[in-house]
Amino acid sequence: MEKKELYETIFKRKSIRNYDLTPLDQNILTKISEFMNNLTPLDSDIKVELKIISPDDVKRRVMKKAPHYIAVFSEPKEGYLTNVGFMLQQMDLYLSASGIGSCWQGIPKPTKDVLQGSDLEFIILIAFGKPAESLHRSNLSEFKRKPLNEISDIKNTDKLLEAARFAPSAGNSQPWFFTGDENMIHVYSNKPGFIRGLLLKKYIRLDVGIALYHLKLAAENFGKETQITFEKTAPDYSNKGYEYIASLIQN
Ligand SMILES: Cc1cc2nc3c(=O)[nH]c(=O)nc-3n(C[C@H](O)[C@H](O)[C@H](O)COP(=O)(O)O)c2cc1C
Known part of the structure; x- marks a missing residue:
């Protein structure tokens, strides 16, 4: 699939919670597996295992059933949750x-x-299947997201930051902040409020990995070469409650 198609999907995607429970055709599942086995990692030294499993393999708790799930496992190494979100x-x-x-x-x-079937740490599930509700948003106003000026103090990079702003996050907490300039965007996590923080803490770094992927995809869509690095010179924003995660260099 073209990167452009993935980029454009940022502005219409939504979480689907109602599914047609008929399993997808085998040839579609094969294509999905192929894509799944070729994801770009943020850190290729971290082992990640992805398995497509059936609803019988899932304790759903309050969630409605989906015909398929991806179970995500990872080696618990430095940066592993951000890596899972990004992938x-x-x-x-x-x-x-x-x-x-x-x-x-x-x-x-x-x-x-x-x-018990994996030696790695279980991280999260992703449900998927034929939707039994509208697949896409038809208007940007349907996204519930913080305004740009709440998540960034950079000028002139709106095109990139808009892509990050629309990223999904656990509980829609949007725990990210961006600073720097158009050549180097520093990405931080922030802590949600106390109660939400208790529930969502586990996912903060994963959420930031998701936003980081949107940012990189946007930069590449605009013809830039990108690199994601850990910059020792990134400003310390801990007094504002932000924790530095990584930087995107584009040129
Ligand atoms: C790490 C993570 C965990 C999530 N867990 C759940 C969940 O357990 N149940 C659920 O209904 N939605 C879950 N979501 C979906 C979010 O609620 C959703 O992405 C957010 O509200 C934004 O809405 P959108 O994805 O439709 O744009 C999760 C999202 C992320 C990124």
Whole structure:
């Protein structure tokens, strides 16, 4: 799939929670597996394992059933949650761009058998399948997101930051902040309020990985070469409650 198609999907995708429970055709599942096995990592030294599992392998708790799930496992190394967010957001956009609904799901958990089937740490599930509701948003106003000036103090990079602003996040907490300039954008996480923080803490770094992927995809869409680095010179914003994660260099 062209990067342009993934980029354009940023501005219409939504979480799908109502599914037609008929399993997808085998040839579609094969294509999905192919894409899934070729995701770009943020850090290729971190082992990640992705498995497509059925609803019988999932304890759904309050969530409605989906015909398929991706179970995500990772080696618990420095930066692993950001890496998972960055990788699996490629999947979320690919599925949506292919006419298939999907939703990151932190609430359900795989069954014991599935958990015991991997040596890595279980991180999260992504539900997917044929949507039983509208697949896309038809207007940007349907996105509930913070305004740009609440998540960034950079001028003249709106085109890139808009892509990050529309990223999905656990509980829609949007725990990110961007500073720097158009050549180097520094990405930070921030803490949601106390109660939400208790529930969503686990996902903050994962959410930032999702936004970081949107940022990189946007820069590449505008013809830039990108690199994601850890910059020792990134400003310390801890007094504002922001924790530095990584920087995107574009040229
Ligand atoms: C890490 C993560 C975990 C999530 N967990 C759930 C979940 O358990 N149940 C759910 O209904 N939505 C879940 N979501 C979806 C978010 O609620 C959704 O992305 C957010 O509200 C923004 O809405 P949108 O994706 O439709 O743009 C999760 C999203 C992320 C990124």
